[in-house]
Amino acid sequence: MTENLIMNEIEPEIRKTWIPQFESNPNPTKDKLYVNVAFPYPSGAMHVGHGRTYIIPDVVARFWRMRGKQVLFPMAFHVTGAPVLGIAKRIAKKDEKTLKLYGGLYRVPQDTLEKFTDPVTIVNYFADEYQRVMQQLGLSIDWRRRFTTIIPQYSKFIEWQYTHVYGQGKVQKGEYPVRYCPNCDQPVGDHDLLEGDTAEIMHYVFVMFRFGEFEIPCATLRPETIFGVTNLWANPETEHLKAEVDGKKWIISKDAALKLRMQKHEVKELGTIAGTELIDKKAVCTYTGKEVTILPASFVDPDMGSGLVMSVPAHAPFDYIALRDLQQQGKYTDITPITLVTVPGYKSTPAAEIVEKNRIPNQDDPRMDALTQELYTLEFSKGKLNDNCGKHAGKSVRQAREDVTKEFTEEKGSIIFHEMSQKRVICRCGNRVYVKILDDQWFINYGDAAWKQQVHEVMPNVELVPPEVSAEFDRTIDWLREWPCSRRVGLGTHVPWDPKWLFEPLSDSTIYMAYYTISHKIVKIPPEKLTPAVFDYIFLGKGNPKELPVDEATVNDLRSEFLYWYPYDYRFSAKDLISNHLTFQMFHHRAIFPDELQPKGMVVFGMGLLNGMKMSSSKGNVFLLEDAANEFGADTVRMFLVGSAEPWQDFDWRNELVLSVKKQIERMWQLVLDAESASGTTPIDAWLVSRMQQRIAGATTALTKFQTRQALQEAYNGVVSDLAWYRRRLADGAPGAVLKDVMSQWVRLMAPVIPYTAEALWKKTGHDGLISFADWPVADESKINPQIELSEGLLQRTVEDIQSILKLVQIEAKRVRMFVAPEWKHQVFSIVASAEDKRNVVKTVMADEALHARGKEAADAAVQTVRLVHSLPPQIVSAVAEGIDETAIFTAAKAFLEKECGLEVEVCAAEGSDHPKARSALPFKPAIVVE
């Protein structure tokens, strides 16, 4: 409790000392380490889930700083994009939900909230809040380098980046189908949808049938089934359009006309034609030349494809049933299904078989969709075209579909027609979403095979933590295709060669890690002087520094600062960014920077839960980081977030668990201060020191591998349990002066995780300077003492054994006798320990003449020893095998043992004793008799 008050008082003071110290400049005498995090989009308050993302890199930064590296840990704010525009609009409209979120959960003061009708005000407000909370948490950030992505200097940087990427032909105008809301006049993303977020854009082929002077396009996903067409379907209720589409005369539905226009086709309406006028007329397939009849069908939906469909009754269950129904009425009985695909499990006409097998009564049966899907999938994966398919006979469905599509589109005037897989896809504005082809949109071509290949080649050189994410990166690199990188609205940088567009937010944040290296200096240069040539020199060393708009000394200074820090060593981010940002930045680094400046490492985090549930601001299930820091103290928050799981694992914030972390810190505080009075020496000092070396080594190794949880296990739990044993072993409880050294090491081991506490303790225990810059402890191998660790280990185990016996024993104990194993059993132990094959070790033991002479006794001992050896750690086994004087150890610790069990303890040799238990004595496992 009292510590809490102390921490609240001292935190601000320590913070004040820190901030200027963490401003990091190039230092040629030191190795550098540059870590950075995916910067936040400050549109709301930080919650504990965000906390870990920034705290882990800070722990890493602090660790390496203490190990002597010149560390750079910068931070900036990503304010590009559209979300805040929406927020500002909603606040202006006094939207209740938004006001409640910002005024309530985020606790924005009323007068500030009123100014939130301006988007920039929002991001600036929260950027400041982020910085404040990050400072409160003690993040060792160089705040001079802070920037936002809409300052003019940064925009100049982005312009420079894209002159290169564009110059390499990697940014192209593309035609690409997108979900689009005609009402908002904008593409819609997943989170812009009110309904239908599972719908996909389907790509149909229009196959053409000649109908007098017109053509009838039929939309299909299976163009190869053209060989099985028996008829067309038209809905007699529908009024169709006669239209000129891209100069050709087509018959289509009105809906199709609308869609075609959105898909960049020119549609001129010539007139209408009733559905009934089509029925029973003939149309000729432009591909096969086959003449087919147009039959009536009520299921044909004008709002689907062209509004007219072709019928393949042998393979399409719907077509089969529709035809069956007509034929049962005695109509069109001359039509027979034409099978064109053979597929395992079906004989002649798969659609007929599957429908009849499932006894489908009519088209409205709810099972129809599933059956259709089943058959389509089977045919696609296993089907082969038969002899009805002309030159495509024998091909797989997969192959034939590709080939036929190509022929259609290249030779037969077919088009690809895009349609949502569901009709109810609704924009947030309430209107229906269509597929639109944006023809004036800029794309970054991540689909470029050569570029992908180059990125693949870089990846093996990038250290990935944890290594398992490598597969996901590889998949992402392969999977990425054209990425639309421009948009009409939002904050950000204009596309230099087409200024009516802005760069989209994921595209203007791919190489800003390089910008950090100079951000604090470049901000002093007027933006108009920051031509691409200036950046070319700073980042690529190209051109003549004397001929630039910025003076030579300045650009050289920037150049050398960049070269000092770059490439960055580690980038930290949550795992959800692998599929976009983290992979994008690899592409851009590869496109812009030379081999030696490619990223060196990435650390990918797991996600955060709050009390077992997903954190979500909109659902109110969040715990603000600032509240956590105020309630528990910065160190507690840090230690919990870093220690509850390894960085790449998901973690769960639970207040009751956090509280116990707080107690642990308080306990350490007390232990360290208590040690101040230690003096003199004790026989156990060497043991404690020896153990400490291993804790240091363990924590160091763990932190090197970003295993913050493991590091804490060593640095906190390990040390605490060692200290407990140490104190327990001391006869009078007075520790030796060596404890002060141990504590000094301990505090330093913990400093990266709980820097405030460590800083305060460092000062209180009489050290000068900041612990943040103190030397990280180094394990001294010469202080590792296997003998004393072995003897303490023996005592620990023996005490445990005695106590478990005392618990079980029924009699009222008076004394404990311990029988130490005889010398010949040590021989057995050594033989067993060195045997490679423990299965036949009894034979080996019995091969010894002296042991053989002992007969069954020796054989039994050998069997028991094998079991014992299996249960001991290897270093103990080898130490015991080398020799151990158990009698001496127990005799020396007699007082301790008696204190522990509260009984008289007698140590005697098993050899010669007539007590039956004595025979079970083994090396490192004395026989214990309670009597």
Place this chain on the structure above:
RNA sequence: GCGAGGGUAGCCAAGCCAGGCCAACGGCGCCAGACUUAAGAUCUGGUCUUCAGUAGUUCAUGGGUUCGAAUCCCACCCCUCGCACCA
């Protein structure tokens, strides 16, 4: 559906890649004892079943390989993340 990762005792979680050091590190919670006027803190012990320090059954589920599997192989179920005009 597809891609990636994961399921270990009341909870969190180590171990798995390189099979025997595994009843399975550690922490939390819980129980008991010590200390204390008491509470808290601290210390000690316990926490699958059984037991003179042992043994038995466990590591999502079902098979398999092996003298031996939490660890390797196959199948199946469940969870998390991603699946793109977006932070």
